[in-house]
Amino acid sequence: MDFDLRDLELLAATAETGSLTAAATKLYVSQPALSQRLTRLEDRLGLQLFDRAGRRLVPNAAGRRMLAAARHILAELDSAERDLRDLRDGRHRRVRFTAQCSTTFTWLPPVIRAFRHREPDAELRIETVADDAPVPALLADLVDVALVTKPDRELDRVHLTALFEDEMVAVVPDHHPWARRSHLTTRDFADARLVLYDVYDQSRIPAVPLPLPPGARPARITLMPVITDLLIEMVAGGQGATVLPNWVAAPYAASHRLALVRIGARPLTRTWYCATRPGPRPPHVDAFVEILAAHLTPAAPTTAPTGAEG
Numbered sequence: 001m002d003f004d005l006r007d008l009e010l011l012a013a014t015a016e017t018g019s020l021t022a023a024a025t026k027l028y029v030s031q032p033a034l035s036q037r038l039t040r041l042e043d044r045l046g047l048q049l050f051d052r053a054g055r056r057l058v059p060n061a062a063g064r065r066m067l068a069a070a071r072h073i074l075a076e077l078d079s080a081e082r083d084l085r086d087l088r089d090g091r092h093r094r095v096r097f098t099a100q101c102s103t104t105f106t107w108l109p110p111v112i113r114a115f116r117h118r119e120p121d122a123e124l125r126i127e128t129v130a131d132d133a134p135v136p137a138l139l140a141d142l143v144d145v146a147l148v149t150k151p152d153r154e155l156d157r158v159h160l161t162a163l164f165e166d167e168m169v170a171v172v173p174d175h176h177p178w179a180r181r182s183h184l185t186t187r188d189f190a191d192a193r194l195v196l197y198d199v200y201d202q203s204r205i206p207a208v209p210l211p212l213p214p215g216a217r218p219a220r221i222t223l224m225p226v227i228t229d230l231l232i233e234m235v236a237g238g239q240g241a242t243v244l245p246n247w248v249a250a251p252y253a254a255s256h257r258l259a260l261v262r263i264g265a266r267p268l269t270r271t272w273y274c275a276t277r278p279g280p281r282p283p284h285v286d287a288f289v290e291i292l293a294a295h296l297t298p299a300a301p302t303t304a305p306t307g308a309e310g
Contacts (some may be wrong), residue, residue, distance in 0.1 A: 002044055003041075003279075006037065006147055007037070007041050008069075008073055008074055009032060009070075010023065010027070010041070011059075011063070011066055011070040013027050014038070015050075015059050015063070015067050018056035019055070019056065020038065020057065030256060046148065047062040047064060049248060061203060064204075065204075068204075072129070074153065075127075075129060076140070079142050081125050089294075093121055093122040094122060094285060095124050095145060095285055095288045096125045096144045097124065097143065097145045097147075098127045098128045098145075098146050098147070099125065099147040100134050100146065100148045100149060107296065108126075111291055111292055114291045114295070115153075115287065115288050117289065118287050118290075119287050122288075124288065127142065129142065129143065134146040134148050134275070135148065135154050139154060139158065144273060144285050144288075145275070145285065145288060146158075146274075146275040147272060147274060148275050149273065155275075158275045158278065160274070160275055160288065161273060161274040161293060162271055162272075163273060163274055164271075164272055164297055166245045166246065166273050166294055167262075167267045167268065168211045168244070168263060168269070168270065169262060169263060169268075170243055170263055171241060171242045171243070171244050171248045171252075171259075171261075172233065172235065172259050173236060173258060173259070174258060175257075176241070176259065177254065178261050179259035179261065181261055182262065183262040183263065183264060183265055184193060184213075184261055184262070184263050184264070185213065185264070186216045188214055189213070189218050190214035190217060190218075190219070191219045192218045192240075193219060194218045194222070194240050194241055194242060194243070195224055195231060195234045195235060195241070196210070196221055196224070196242060197225075197226045198223040198225060199223060200221075207210045210283045211243045211268070212263070213264055213268070220237070222234075225251070228244070232252045236257065236258060244261065245270075260304075272295075272296070274289055274293060278281070
């Protein structure tokens with residue numbers, strides 16, 4: 001497949017801005033030149049990569065797949081460039097950290113403060129990697145520590161420290177029939193309309209399992225960007241139910257008149273882990289892992305202060 005760096009930058013900028021004009025401004029090129037480059041790229045692939053939604057260009061299925069690859073490659077190049085600068089400038093004591101499927105980091109400032117107090121000469125860098133790629137990023141030495149929960153085919157290649165569990169609950173308006181139930185069963189989801197984060201897009205490779213009881217087959221699933229406020233507003237507006245960690249949904253229950261309902265007779269929980277590469281770790285990485293575990297391990301499932309919401 002014939003790609004160069006400018007093709008990848010084109011995909012990322014167009015998806016981010018929603019238009020070729022804005023993408024051209026971001027990349028410091030002319031709009032006609034960018035349009036021609038996109039046309040040539042789509043001609044080589046034999047597929048369109050963007051659909052028009054109103055005045056915006058939105059990646060379609062082919063575009064989303066290529067965009068995932070582009071973002072991964074661009075992030076790796078950016079990380080390599082920074083690593084080379086660090087080597088050039090003699091900065092070696094750093095911890096690169098990522099959290100899987102994260103939109104909230106209220107727990108992170110205390111971790112940073114404790115780490116800086118203990119290791120004042122070390123640098124903490126928050127890295128952004130694809131939601132389904134924290135373990136590959138760890139193995140590729142793009143990050144040093146990852147907060148993970150979702151299954152990965154390479155989990156057996158990293159060292160895992162169990163931190164806490166959080167419970168997944170169904171979120172519905174307080175007048176919804178489910179609101180009066182003690183818990184939901186597989187059958188309850190048979191005719192359900194669900195609104196979920198787009199990380200659960202089943203066309204992705206690999207697909208992330210739906211946060212539902214085994215065998216549940218909802219009538220319709222609408223995928224939304226990983227923006228919790230947007231998901232909550234959709235549910236409150238009667239557009240469907242959703243499934244979220246209890247601690248994420250609980251603050252919205254009163255203000256948006258929502259009910260949180262247990263899924264299954266036994267809670268549907270997930271275990272969160274601190275993942276590192278196997279083998280000896282530098283002392284400053286060990287220090288960060290210890291501080292992270294100290295701040296997250298004691299938390300109760302319904303109030304777990306994690307930033308991971310996927």
